[in-house]
Amino acid sequence: MDIKSGDTVLIYTPDKKTYLVTVSEGKRMSTHLGELSLGDAIGLEYGSAIYSSLKHSFLVLEPTLEDRMMKVKRFTQIIYPKDAAIIIMNTGIKSGMRIIECGAGSGSLTIALANAAAPGGKVYTYDRSERFLENAKRNVEAAGYGDTVEFKLREAGDGFDETGVDVVVLDLPSPWDGIPAAARALRGGGRIASLSPTYNQIEKAAGVLESHGFVFMETVEVLVRNIRVAYGKTRPEERMVSHTGFLTFGRKALAKARTVTEEPEVESEEPVGAAEEAGDKAEE
Amino acid sequence: MDIKSGDTVLIYTPDKKTYLVTVSEGKRMSTHLGELSLGDAIGLEYGSAIYSSLKHSFLVLEPTLEDRMMKVKRFTQIIYPKDAAIIIMNTGIKSGMRIIECGAGSGSLTIALANAAAPGGKVYTYDRSERFLENAKRNVEAAGYGDTVEFKLREAGDGFDETGVDVVVLDLPSPWDGIPAAARALRGGGRIASLSPTYNQIEKAAGVLESHGFVFMETVEVLVRNIRVAYGKTRPEERMVSHTGFLTFGRKALAKARTVTEEPEVESEEPVGAAEEAGDKAEE
Amino acid sequence: MDIKSGDTVLIYTPDKKTYLVTVSEGKRMSTHLGELSLGDAIGLEYGSAIYSSLKHSFLVLEPTLEDRMMKVKRFTQIIYPKDAAIIIMNTGIKSGMRIIECGAGSGSLTIALANAAAPGGKVYTYDRSERFLENAKRNVEAAGYGDTVEFKLREAGDGFDETGVDVVVLDLPSPWDGIPAAARALRGGGRIASLSPTYNQIEKAAGVLESHGFVFMETVEVLVRNIRVAYGKTRPEERMVSHTGFLTFGRKALAKARTVTEEPEVESEEPVGAAEEAGDKAEE
């Protein structure tokens, strides 16, 4: 894969720093180890070196998804790649799926969702702040996922335009505000994920999820511990990010799994054909 | 999404157990809550209920990637979804990529890699055990990813057929056996991931990775902690899986990032056109 | 240190199991590796071996505090040594101190507190269940700490008999029931520790502690991870106890630390000599 003008690359310095920059003919970049002519990278294979004015060598790497997520311009706390990874795994997002994200934030999670849904899929991203939404949009476009994402300025409580979506991801201070709309937008068996930093939020959200017909719920937190690997001196790193948020997952059911004896009496009067709807109603 | 004959579904019982079964007309399934006619599910939307002979209701859900991975037939320790999720995130695997997996094991990671690479991508899975490879193949095909994966019976030390691949994932007792072949198979800037349960393995692997031109290396372990969410009684679960393995990541460089003073003298004699190859040689 | 008749010892088997038994002349103990004559241990030094009828050797070790705590007869969830260790460290319990424990449970924490307070100190242990209190008493006496502990049958809400104590430890389902009495019983600067499994409890307890004049509060959870050390194969254990409870600590203040501007106006009318008392009142 050769580097072209206009490509965004990751410059890796001799002292192991990284910079995300766009390559073009004549563009220069100053570093403490001399000036780089970024045009030198054009036509090289990724992984090659370019040389600074002081003759030091710098590697030109392809940015990974993680690089893209961590380097967005931030107005808000970003979603960490570790959490995005578990959200994508546990909701099963893959190419072709349609996903609603409510709470665009700075767009770092949007980028990860779009990366997993492309090609053929779509991410509908809602935020109530015009400023955040504009910033998220710029970040998503800069990362190359503009075609996969639609941005919508709206409050979570005002509902979503889409129906039959595969996954809804909520990143809201009051996730319960988005749950009724999420339940309506999801297809049967569709998955929901909600991120919240506090115990209070997950406890309240869990109750609202249950009352809106979600089943198979679980809440986790993801801890990634870095290991300092050095010959004869290998050890865990001394400090770590120990909390970003809790992740709650559930699946949209159209009925209830229950034993006969659990069924409230009134339900037995429902006509057979309305069984699913009855199940739904009983939960509200 | 309506359920068709031949679909593999997840049956969710009133007491929150799950079973992965294939639906077909006339097929029956015994449970402690009565017998299910799986054909009843045909034509229903996912998330709907079917009823046992004892009138209890069971939900019919769509299996997620995680369900598929956890329910493979196992001859070996499987790769956990949490580790697969971080591998896919950190290597940036996405639709269209070509990936080598060495150490097919039971195929659970293969399924996750194929899910991320499809459509348009390919996973080349190597294992030296015919028995493991056959089992992995059956598991991958049952999960619906047969078209995306090629299975190859071979020792890691005997090299890979592919070149210019985007990602190599090693799950080997002696990961260093696969590193030279991985370095040859990867394109410039391509990523490697290696899984190992012991610190001894990661320490030795790190040295071999460095000597084969990998840069930007990091080793992590991923801990997922479950939270028991219950109104007024929310708390972390009392027990957890605290170690599955360490994950080591790196990127294939074609040269070295270094200051002029770091360069060994002999290198200045290399002809300019051979710069990339020289970089490689210098590291061995 | 020679072993005497009547000593409680830890028998360590060739297959690394342990048993807590009392040694006496003529007493026999059956194991799957033959019968032991426990009297054989009398007069030996700790760490010595005795031989079973089948000629296998067993070590006779001195039980540590941890052995004593883990081998109590349990009617309730016991307090783990890890949590007891941090409670003792953070409250600064040492020889000579007077401590109230409310919620005797099975007496495992009582044993640890008594071990730290002896000689010269005293542990006053309250429980509302006669059955639990009797069991705790038997466990504490069997561990050899009977002289250091007083047992009292009483509800937390009914107050404690002691005043001017150094430390109060609460292990109650509703820790706030014991906080007012704890505040009265503690000397100025005395420490409180409260154990609770759920976040709901710690949140409510924190508010009540603050309103009763406790300062310098912190809440922690203690995780102990076991490492499997084996030459060339060293790694963290695969499973662990990931939650026992949260520990909340505070110190009893007799006044408030605050800036002039934080003081409510009404207080400025208090006579100067009553400043400390005023501080106290203001918090209730």
Next chain:
Amino acid sequence: MDIKSGDTVLIYTPDKKTYLVTVSEGKRMSTHLGELSLGDAIGLEYGSAIYSSLKHSFLVLEPTLEDRMMKVKRFTQIIYPKDAAIIIMNTGIKSGMRIIECGAGSGSLTIALANAAAPGGKVYTYDRSERFLENAKRNVEAAGYGDTVEFKLREAGDGFDETGVDVVVLDLPSPWDGIPAAARALRGGGRIASLSPTYNQIEKAAGVLESHGFVFMETVEVLVRNIRVAYGKTRPEERMVSHTGFLTFGRKALAKARTVTEEPEVESEEPVGAAEEAGDKAEE
């Protein structure tokens, strides 16, 4: 407990900072909230307030063991209270015991050991650096434990003066240097604890411990996670100290626990009276 001249107290500021200072008549302390006359504290009960020149109130608290440990003057990485707590718990240190500490460091662990061993016990602290030993001695004396501790300038490999001690604690870059001397100094059944930051150290130490007759070995790491408790917003703290060191524990056996078939033939020729020594020899 009234505050006397010469007492070391913890000053707790309105903005929740703490300072460890010694109280005396006429001594003044400057803060950003005005000047304190420390003599004002004399005669007050701990937990009382004193007032700055600007009329702000500051609490006068009694320093806990943890405060003492964390506020030593440091030339080296200190041992954290969490690790000291688990060392004291797992080795069962209590009043009256005799303990060898090898590697005095800055004396923070020495203070914790002395606190647990007093009254009646003794801590013998070795270090090969005169500068470290002098600093540790000053810290231990300032904390009030001078009478309980003896300081000795010596290399770990040169052995200890004491025999029949209850516990040996090693805090050495090469713990194996101290293990032979520790094995000689410990009484039968005595406990050893060793602290090391790297996997490599614990693996090597474990082998040497086993060959010197230690049994019942375990290695742990202790993680303390802080919880930010706030009404309606309770959550784990975002960052934590994730690694200080691994703690390895063992007990000194005078013989071996083994089945008949494990015994090497040559041992059966040892005279009965030499059983314990034989046990020892057999392991070397």
